Amino acid sequence: MTGTTVKVPVRGGVGESTMRPDGIPKVTGNFAFASDLYADGMLWGATRRSPVAHGRIRRVDIGAALAMPGVVAVLTQADTAGRRTFGLEEADQPVLAAGAVRFWGEPIAVVAAHDPDTARRAAAAIGVDIEELPPLSDPEVAVEQGSVVRHIRIRRGEPDASGAVVVEGYYEVGQQDQAPLGTEAGLAIPDGEGGVDLWAVSQWLHADHEQIHLSLGVAPDQVRCHPVGVGGAFGSREDMSMHIHLCMLALRTGRPVKMVYDRAESFTGHVHRHPARMWYRHEANEDGALVKVEAKIILDGGAYASTTSAVIANAAYFAVGPYRVDNVSVDGYGARTNNPPAGAMRGFGAVQACFGHESQMDRLAARLEMDPLELRRRNALGSGDPNATTGQIIEGSLPTVRVIDELAAIPVPDPADPADVRNRPGGTGLTTDPGDIRRGIGYALSIKNLAFSEAFDDSCEASVILTPMGAEVRTAACEVGQGLAMVCQQIARTALGLNHVAVVFTDTSEIGSAGSTSASRQTQMTGGAVLKACEELRDRILTEHGGDDLTDDGVVRGGEVVATLAELCASGPIEHRVVFRHPETFSTDENGQGAPHADFAVAAHRAVVDVDPELGLVRVVRVDTAQDVGTALNPMSIRGQIEGGIMQGLGLAVMEELVLDEGRMLNANFTDYLLPTFADAPDVECRLVEEPGLWGPFGAKGVGEPPTISSTPAVVAAIRDATGLELIRAPVRPEHIVLP
C-alpha cells in the first residue's frame, strides 16, 4: 500500500512531562504489588530470626514446628543444596545461619505452612539454643581490631601543604532506613522439573538470579526471576531478602510459596544506610581557596559485606565535595560489626561524606567571614578539572557554578502565615508562639557519581520489537516506582518516530541484565540501551526499504509511504536487541588515584527553617534547589524525584534514625521510626540546570540521588544558623538543640 503522509511529531516524546503508564492504576489501587501475588494451592512462608546480635548456635530443634498441623516444611542451613552464602560483592552472608549468628534478626530457619498465621507460629516454635556472645557494636573498635571490609586510602598532592586558615571537625550521621512503604514480598513457583520461577521485590533481577541458582545448586536456566510491582526500594532491594528462602521452600514442598514481611520484619530483613563517623581538617588561604583537605571516615557496615566496599569507596571519593583542591588525604574504613548489615541506600556513601564536607565549608566560611555560597563558588569544581580525591579529569558537563547561581536566584518568599499553627515548629501541638521562633537559612552542595564505577563491566541489555501496532520495548530492568517505564516509552517514541510504544518488563530467561536500578543509572543505562536499539532498528528498516523517515504510517520516502508497519512485519515482528555500556571506568591505584567514575552530577540546596530553640523543635519551611540534570527528559518526573529526595534528606536531618542498643533495634516500626509526613513537608522550588552530559540518552544524567544528598546538610546548616549551635550530628534531635 502506498499513500502520501504528513509528518506529525510524536506525542509523549522526550522532554515532555508525560503521564506514567502505571500512574493511574497505582493511584486507584488497581496496580498489583508483590504483596498481591497469588497462586492456587500456595503455601505461606515465615522466617525464624536470631534474638541476639552475636552468639554461637548450640542447637536448632525443628521437631515441634514440623509436628504442628498445617506445617509442610521447616528448613535450616543443612537444606541449602548449593552455596550456603550469598552477597552482592562478597558471598559472606549465610542463606540461613548455622554455627554462629552475627546480627540481631539474622535468619536461622524458614517454614512453609498452609496459612500465614500457622507459618508464623511454627517459626516461633522452632527451638533455638544460642550461647550469647558480646557483640562488637562500636565501629571504631572494629577498625582498631582490623575488622574491616575495606580500607580505602587516598593520597593526592603534597601532604605538607598548608593554608593560613584551618578548621577541624568531627561529625556523625545516624542510621537511616529506606523504609519503603511496600514491605518485602514474593512468590516462588516450582516448575515441576527441578527448577523454579520467582516473583519477588528486586532492584536487579539478574544479580538475584546468579546468587539464587548458586545457592540452590541448580543450573542457571532452572531459575527464572520475574519482575513484580515494587512499592519503593531506595537501595533496600539491591540485596536479596527472602528470595533464596522462597525458592528452597518451593522446591522442597513442590508447591508455590509466598512470603510477606510485616513492618517490623522489614526493618530487620533489609540492609540500611551506613551510619558514619567522620574527622575532617580543611586548610585554606585567606581568600578562601582550599589548599588541603584531610578526612577519616568510618562507616559501619554491620555483620556482612553487602555493598560496603562500594559505599565506603564512594564516601572516600566524594569526601571533599564538588571543590577544587590539590592536596588531599582520605582514609575510609568500612567496618564489620555485629550491627544489622548496611548496604545500598539512595546517595550511597556520598550522603554521609556530604554532611561532613558541607559542615566544614560552613565552618570555613564563618572563620573567613565569607558568604557560604561565595566560598563554594570560589572553589567550585568544573568540567575539565581534576576531581580533588582521585585526580580524575571531569570530562562531561559539571555546572557547579551554575547550580550555585541558579539557587541563589530563587527568591525566598515571605514566610507562610504564622497565624496558621501548622506552619510553626511543633505544629498543631501548639507548643510554639510566633515570638518563640528563630529563622535560619543554610546551604549545601553535593557531587555524586552516576552509574557503576571502579572498572565494573556495567552492561545493559534492551530489545525493541517493531509490530504492526508500533513498538514494544523489552527489558529486565526493575521499575521500582521511579518512572522507568515512562522514560523508556518517551525515548522510544522520539527515537523511532512512532506514537505507539509499549514497555514490557521481562524475566531473566528472556533477556540479559539491565544492571541494577540504583546509582541513579537506569535512565542513562536502560534509557541508553533503548535509544541505541531504537536508532539501530530505525536505520536498519530505512536502509532495507530505501526510506527517509519512519512514522506511524510506515516507511516514508519523498513524502510517500512505501511500506506500512503491517507490511514491514509481514513475516513477523522485527526485533533488535542491543547491549549498551558507558565509557570504561578503572580501578584506582594504591593512592586512590585514577579514573573510577563514568559520569557526575552536582546539586545545590538552600533550606529555610524555623526553630523553637527552647524546645528544640524544627519546622523546615522550604528547601529550594538547583540540580544538574544533563537534559530533562521528563521535567515533572524529575520534580517528583527532587521533592521526594528532599523529604528523605529532611528526614535524615531531623528525625529518621534506627536506634540500636548493642545491635538490637529499638524502633523497628513506624510508631518510632519517624518519617516526615505531609505536615512536615517544606515548600520546594527547583531549577533544572541543563547542560547535556557525555553519554546519557539525549544528554540526560541520572537525577534520583542528588536531591537526597545535599538537602540533609542544608537543613542542618539552617538549624545552626537559627541557633548558633555546632550540631555535629544528623539527625538533629530536640535535645541536641536544647541541651547541646
Add this chain to the structure above:
Amino acid sequence: MEIVRPTTLDDALAARDALPGADLLAGGTDLMVEVNFHHREPEHVIALRRVSEIAGWEGRRIGAGVTWTRMEKGPLRALAQLSRTVGSPQIRNAGTIGGNIGTASPAGDGLPYLAALDAEIEVASAGRGVRRLRWDEFLVGVKQTALRPDEIIIAAILPEVMPVAEEFAKVGVRNAMVISTVSACVMRMPDSTWRIALGSVAPTVIRARRAEELLGTTAAPRGSLLAEVADAVAAEVRPITDHRATEAYRRHASGVLVRRLVGRCAA
C-alpha cells in the same frame, strides 16, 4: 476469633460477664495495633460501637464512645486542642476517649485533660452496677487501670466547676502522627487556683502539685515566678530516657511547656 456486637449497654455488660477474657473494641486504633504486633491474640471481641448509651456527650458527661473528631469540634477548648493533635484524621474518626482511658498509656493525650480537671471515670458491670473512680484511682500504672474484668468504661465525668482558662500543648518530633514526648494541660479555675497535668513524664499522667502551689492564686504570673514554676515542674516530673527522648530533655520541656501554657492562661 469471635465477635459479639451488642447494641445496648445491658447486652454489652452481659457479654462482658459471660466472656471475662474478651477484648473490648471501640475504635480499634490501639487494640488492632496490638493484634498486628501479635501482642494480643483475642479469642473473643466485644465491639462497642453500636452501644448507644456510651456514644453520647451531654454536658459534663462524655460517653466512652465519643471520637476525637467530635471532641475536636466541641466547646471545650483544651479538649479540642488535644483532640486535634491525635494521629491523623482517620485515627481521630475512629479513636475514642474511652479507648484512650482503657489503654492508659502515659502518653495518652486525653489523659492530662482529665487529670487537670480531676475528672472521674464511670464504669459499670452486670453484677455490681455503676461505680465512679477519680482519674488517679483509675489510672494506676503504665497501661494499667483499676478496671475489673467484668466492667466497661461508660463515660468520663467532668466536674461541676470548670476552668476559666484552659490550654493544652504537646511536644513530638514531627508535626503529625506522633506520640507525645511531653504533653501538658494547664487550667486557671474560677477560684484563681491553677491546675497542671503532664503526660509522658511518669508511669501515669501526673499533676504538678508543687508548681500548682507555687502559683497559688496569682492571676497573671510573671518573670521570676514563671521561672520558678518551670523549675518546679522540671523537678517533680519523673521521666525516663528511652529511644524517643532523654530524661533531661523531658524535664526541661515539661518546664518550658507549663511556663508557656500558664502564660497563655494568665488573666
